[in-house]
Amino acid sequence: MTAVIFDLDGTLIDSAPDIIAASNGLLVEAGYAPLPPAQIKGFIGKGLAYLIQRLLEAVGEVPDGPMFAPMFAKFTIRYETAFDLTTVYPGVVGALEDLAGRGCALGICTNKPLVPTRTVLRHFDLTRHFGVVYGGDSLAVRKPDPAPLQAAAADMGRARVIFVGDSEVDAETAARAGVAFLLFTEGYRKTAVQDLPHRAAFNDFKQLPGLVAHIMEE
Numbered sequence: 001m002t003a004v005i006f007d008l009d010g011t012l013i014d015s016a017p018d019i020i021a022a023s024n025g026l027l028v029e030a031g032y033a034p035l036p037p038a039q040i041k042g043f044i045g046k047g048l049a050y051l052i053q054r055l056l057e058a059v060g061e062v063p064d065g066p067m068f069a070p071m072f073a074k075f076t077i078r079y080e081t082a083f084d085l086t087t088v089y090p091g092v093v094g095a096l097e098d099l100a101g102r103g104c105a106l107g108i109c110t111n112k113p114l115v116p117t118r119t120v121l122r123h124f125d126l127t128r129h130f131g132v133v134y135g136g137d138s139l140a141v142r143k144p145d146p147a148p149l150q151a152a153a154a155d156m157g158r159a160r161v162i163f164v165g166d167s168e169v170d171a172e173t174a175a176r177a178g179v180a181f182l183l184f185t186e187g188y189r190k191t192a193v194q195d196l197p198h199r200a201a202f203n204d205f206k207q208l209p210g211l212v213a214h215i216m217e218e
């Protein structure tokens with residue numbers, strides 16, 4: 001049977017408003033001017049360390065300099081409660097229930113650290129859908145390294161694996177893992193849909209079960 005593994009930020013949840021608010025809150029607290037939201041949104045998808053490095057770089061600091069560790073620690077604390085501005089994309093829960101009803105095993109492979117991943121899943125009552133959850137710090141490497149996706153797939157023990165994500169990182173991860181990729185077009189990608197390798201693209205979660213069923217029939 002089939003395992004369907006999901007990215008989190010920009011795929012299941014629209015968490016950018018909280019990530020932007022937390023980022024600018026920390027920058028202002030440290031005496032810097034806030035950054036434009038769109039610029040911060042462009043930093044999401046490669047994990048927390050990458051986000052902090054890009055924030056510091058954008059305000060003229062050395063990305064890995066003395067500001068990195070305190071900023072990372074403070075963001076980690078904020079991440080624990082950063083869901084007031086976050087929403088689950090429309091149709092997600094219905095699609096997850098539909099896929100489970102078709103016998104699919106469901107998992108998560110995100111670059112968000114594991115603790116805030118679990119917190120936000122719990123907050124939105126999404127935990128119950130996923131048997132396997134890999135965060136950006138679950139292994140020594142993170143997406144686009146294929147290892148976390150491959151580890152999640154191995155844990156789920158299904159013959160066929162489909163990865164659902166929103167970004168360049170996800171498309172590359174799936175390609176390197178040799179896994180079919182379904183692209184959710186409403187997340188945080190910067191590349192045109194036609195320039196990202198994908199099996200199929202969708203802009204509404206109502207479409208997802210049909211796309212998965214199609215691959216299952218192949």
Ligand SMILES: O=C(O)COP(=O)(O)O
Binds near residue numbers: 008010047109111
């Ligand atoms: O960069 C992050 O923290 C998370 O991003 P992802 O859920 O899209 O992998």
Ligand SMILES: [Mg+2]
Binds near residue numbers: 007
């Ligand atoms: Mg994403």
